[in-house]
Amino acid sequence: MTGVDLLSVSDVSKRFGGVQALDDVDFELRKGEIHALLGENGAGKSTLVKVLAGVVHRDSGDLRAGDRELPLRFTPADVADAGVAFVHQDLGLLDHLSVAENIALSTGYQRRRGRLISFRATEQQVARSLARLRLSIDPRAPVGALTQDEKVMVAVARAFSLDANAIVLDEVTSSLPAPEAARLADALRSTRDAGPGIIYVTHRIDEIFGLADRVTVLRDGRRVVTAEVVDTDHDQLVEWILGPEATAAVDATTAHPRQRRQLGAEPLLVVRGLLGPGLHEPVSLTVAEGEILGVCGLVGCGSRELAGLLGGAAAPASGEALLEGRPLALGRPSVLRDRGCAYVPGDRQGAGGVFNLSVRENLFIKRFSGGAQPDAVIRRPRPERVAAQRLAERFDIRPRRRVDQPLASLSGGNQQKAVLGRSLRRTPRLLVVDDPTAGVDVGSRGQVHAIIRDAAEQGAAVLLASTDFDEVAVQADRALVMWQGRMSAELSGSQLTSSNLARASYGRARSGPEGDSHER
Amino acid sequence: MSADPQLDERTAPAVTPEAARRSSSEQAADLTNRYGLLVLFVLVAALFSLLKPETFPTLENVQTIASTQAVIALLALAAIPPLIAGQFDVSIGFQLGLSQTLCAGLMIKNGWPAFPAAAAGVGSGVAVGLANGLLVTRLRLNSFITTLGVGTVVLGLTQLYGRDETISGALPSSFSSLGQDQVLEIPLPFLYVVVVAVILWLAMEYTSWGRECHATGGNPRAALLAGVRTDRVTLQCFVLAGLLSGVAGVVSVSVLGASAPTVGLGALLPAYAAAFLGATAFRPGRFNSLGTMVGIYLLATGVTGLQSLGAQFYVEQLFYGGALLIALCASALVERRRGGVPT
Numbered sequence: 103m104t105g106v107d108l109l110s111v112s113d114v115s116k117r118f119g120g121v122q123a124l125d126d127v128d129f130e131l132r133k134g135e136i137h138a139l140l141g142e143n144g145a146g147k148s149t150l151v152k153v154l155a156g157v158v159h160r161d162s163g164d165l166r167a168g169d170r171e172l173p174l175r176f177t178p179a180d181v182a183d184a185g186v187a188f189v190h191q192d193l194g195l196l197d198h199l200s201v202a203e204n205i206a207l208s209t210g211y212q213r214r215r216g217r218l219i220s221f222r223a224t225e226q227q228v229a230r231s232l233a234r235l236r237l238s239i240d241p242r243a244p245v246g247a248l249t250q251d252e253k254v255m256v257a258v259a260r261a262f263s264l265d266a267n268a269i270v271l272d273e274v275t276s277s278l279p280a281p282e283a284a285r286l287a288d289a290l291r292s293t294r295d296a297g298p299g300i301i302y303v304t305h306r307i308d309e310i311f312g313l314a315d316r317v318t319v320l321r322d323g324r325r326v327v328t329a330e331v332v333d334t335d336h337d338q339l340v341e342w343i344l345g346p347e348a349t350a351a352v353d354a355t356t357a358h359p360r361q362r363r364q365l366g367a368e369p370l371l372v373v374r375g376l377l378g379p380g381l382h383e384p385v386s387l388t389v390a391e392g393e394i395l396g397v398c399g400l401v402g403c404g405s406r407e408l409a410g411l412l413g414g415a416a417a418p419a420s421g422e423a424l425l426e427g428r429p430l431a432l433g434r435p436s437v438l439r440d441r442g443c444a445y446v447p448g449d450r451q452g453a454g455g456v457f458n459l460s461v462r463e464n465l466f467i468k469r470f471s472g473g474a475q476p477d478a479v480i481r482r483p484r485p486e487r488v489a490a491q492r493l494a495e496r497f498d499i500r501p502r503r504r505v506d507q508p509l510a511s512l513s514g515g516n517q518q519k520a521v522l523g524r525s526l527r528r529t530p531r532l533l534v535v536d537d538p539t540a541g542v543d544v545g546s547r548g549q550v551h552a553i554i555r556d557a558a559e560q561g562a563a564v565l566l567a568s569t570d571f572d573e574v575a576v577q578a579d580r581a582l583v584m585w586q587g588r589m590s591a592e593l594s595g596s597q598l599t600s601s602n603l604a605r606a607s608y609g610r611a612r613s614g615p616e617g618d619s620h621e622r
Numbered sequence: 623m624s625a626d627p628q629l630d631e632r633t634a635p636a637v638t639p640e641a642a643r644r645s646s647s648e649q650a651a652d653l654t655n656r657y658g659l660l661v662l663f664v665l666v667a668a669l670f671s672l673l674k675p676e677t678f679p680t681l682e683n684v685q686t687i688a689s690t691q692a693v694i695a696l697l698a699l700a701a702i703p704p705l706i707a708g709q710f711d712v713s714i715g716f717q718l719g720l721s722q723t724l725c726a727g728l729m730i731k732n733g734w735p736a737f738p739a740a741a742a743g744v745g746s747g748v749a750v751g752l753a754n755g756l757l758v759t760r761l762r763l764n765s766f767i768t769t770l771g772v773g774t775v776v777l778g779l780t781q782l783y784g785r786d787e788t789i790s791g792a793l794p795s796s797f798s799s800l801g802q803d804q805v806l807e808i809p810l811p812f813l814y815v816v817v818v819a820v821i822l823w824l825a826m827e828y829t830s831w832g833r834e835c836h837a838t839g840g841n842p843r844a845a846l847l848a849g850v851r852t853d854r855v856t857l858q859c860f861v862l863a864g865l866l867s868g869v870a871g872v873v874s875v876s877v878l879g880a881s882a883p884t885v886g887l888g889a890l891l892p893a894y895a896a897a898f899l900g901a902t903a904f905r906p907g908r909f910n911s912l913g914t915m916v917g918i919y920l921l922a923t924g925v926t927g928l929q930s931l932g933a934q935f936y937v938e939q940l941f942y943g944g945a946l947l948i949a950l951c952a953s954a955l956v957e958r959r960r961g962g963v964p965t
Contacts, residue, residue: 122686342712413847435846435847435848439845447844448846452843452844453843453847454844454847455841456837456840456841456844456845457840458840458907463833463837467845468848468850469830469834476831478830479831481830481832481833507713508907
């Protein structure tokens with residue numbers, strides 16, 4: 103068996119200061135297999151990937167790519183020579199260039215005599231390599247026009263074209279809605295005949311079933327297990343990822359989803375005829391006090407834009423929103439915040455955190471009326487620090503005592519909890535959250551959901567926009583499905599399942615039994 | 623609940639001896655970051671004092687440096703608010719020139735009393751700052767090139783009024799004493815710098831407004847969505863920069879007893895060099911007024927010291943330019959260290 107390993111890692115350790123990031127980790131990638139790598143943020147996944155990529159040097163242990171031993175210190179170029187390619191979350195594609203050009207930038211263009219580029223020959227060559235992977239993507243299409251799963255496959259095809267025999271996919275699906283992730287899985291499975299092995303790094307447990315052959319789970323820098331995927335199940339994987347004692351805590355927060363809350367009789371939020379960027383038909387909806395309304399669909403369906411309009415990120419072209427009967431100043435975030443409307447943007451990097459400021463400063467950016475610390479005109483650091491530590495405690499932002507370190511130094515899940523903490527420190531009347539758990543580890547995911555439910559229980563109307571159908575199915579009391587900038591279905595009660603949401607998200611033809619909400 | 627003991631267990635490593643050692647070495651690095659510039663200042667002063675013991679470490683020399691650099695220091699402080707809000711204002715040097723020429727000209731050529739002339743100088747800075755701020759926030763223009771354009775127009779206006787000549791003559795004595803008197807051997811202009819720097823420090827680090835400025839500069843989109851009126855904050859920063867440049871112009875008239883049309887332009891580079899040097903001190907990674915003040919006096923001490931050793935005139939440009947580049951590199955390194963934390 104070991105003779106056909108494409109990549110083998112044995113007893114690899116890596117230490118950063120006081121943190122043992124990898125502790126005697128073993129891992130091997132066989133020829134033709136898809137090997138999933140799972141673990142919480144901080145479990146060592148990204149360190150292992152960085153060690154493989156030659157970005158971080160291991161302290162000890164052996165590393166072999168094919169028949170080549172890699173020394174303790176090697177460069178990314180060495181590992182590329184050994185036939186290992188990496189596809190990272192941002193994919194490294196240029197949106198304005200065609201598929202063929204994106205691939206040719208790495209592999210080289212086909213040339214005419216006289217060394218000028220022949221675009222036709224280049225396209226034909228790329229078409230051949232796409233066909234070898236059984237991908238039906240037009241080599242002339244601009245990459246910007248492709249769906250996210252197609253983009254991932256273009257990045258994979260580029261890796262194949264570079265003669266890679268081991269490809270590491272590093273959390274490429276963290277922004278992918280379930281149906282697209284499923285299509286990607288199909289495409290990846292069909293490439294297995296071509297020979298290379300794939301290491302599939304992910305947060306999302308469900309997507310590895312039907313995709314991966316084997317799975318390795320890391321926890322606290324150690325390998326917990328390597329197992330055949332068919333021999334395991336969701337609950338087993340969760341236990342491996344979180345550890346036996348932590349599983350109980352997660353169960354406590356997720357085991358009773360959609361416990362019927364007492365919803366207010368009158369709608370708290372009323373939206374009428376809202377039109378704006380990304381919305382192609384007027385959107386009308388209502389959310390009751392204490393209700394979590396899910397809005398979901400494929401990436402680009404308009405759910406993010408709808409959340410942005412209600413959160414203040416953009417001004418609507420027409421339409422209105424009323425909170426407690428009074429109109430909201432859409433398009434003016436500062437006024438919305440003063441009205442008790444909280445918004446957690448989906449783009450945490452671009453619109454959520456101020457990463458060069460400390461966690462404490464991020465928690466108290468805006469001064470709310472009231473006048474007492476930490477909302478006074480003069481900020482006294484000590485009371486503010488105490489308030490920040492209290493929030494860190496309440497929202498479990500780790501490390502909890504060190505609220506003065508820059509937000510950038512926290513893990514993705516903790517950054518998200520800090521952004522939530524800022525938005526929710528004063529109990530909101532309306533909470534708009536957009537993809538709150540994208541790129542967030544399993545443990546934090548449960549906590550983020552608990553925080554959102556808690557806001558609803560305290561009487562907020564919650565609009566949960568998400569491309570994660572499981573999330574909407576479990577967390578929302580009712581869900582609207584969007585398709586190409588329109589409302590296409592409304593699901594509630596027993597109809598609200600992730601498979602119904604997924605089916606409804608593909609288009610209006612198969613919309614749910616409740617029909618179009620805005621046409622009634 | 624079973625959650626709590628488990629959470630404690632996970633946070634426990636924070637108190638292991640290993641982590642404690644790590645955090646003490648982190649603290650040492652932090653101290654070096656914060657006070658390195660101050661130590662460098664002391665070292666430079668000590669070096670020239672050793673090399674030129676008769677002329678350099680004298681009260682007179684210290685007073686001269688403190689008062690002649692006050693104008694540049696005020697200008698450097700003027701650069702800080704826009705920088706914190708994420709904008710460049712390169713018109714501040716031209717604003718200084720306008721304010722100076724107006725203030726001196728109105729008093730000497732037109733016979734205005736001191737107070738209205740000074741108010742006109744400061745007011746001209748505020749007006750230019752407002753124009754900069756409106757262009758940048760309303761039309762979403764790039765601040766660097768916009769303020770360069772505005773600044774060039776301001777220079778033209780200054781030349782129109784001042785004929786590009788040095789305006790000198792009798793000033794009201796109450797006015798010149800503002801720039802030339804001393805309190806307890808401390809020149810008044812230096813006191814202005816200290817007062818402005820401290821007020822700016824308190825405003826930026828200990829008020830809600832300062833927090834909004836920092837958030838706007840750090841991530842304007844996130845600040846806006848968190849409820850900050852980012853356009854208003856940015857506009858205010860440009861106006862504050864204009865106000866401080868105007869003050870610098872008025873102070874320069876009272877120190878020099880005249881207006882010199884080239885002062886503002888020459889001061890722009892040292893002002894920015896000091897602002898970036900200052901961003902490596904006290905609050906590493908962010909622009910701050912106290913660091914900027916130390917930066918200005920570090921540069922001035924270095925240049926004065928080199929000149930006292932007989933260095934040629936061009937040493938000043940080499941020194942300021944070099945210091946700006948070093949400050950940029952140092953800030954970039956500090957940023958990298960603060961940002962990159964292993965998982």
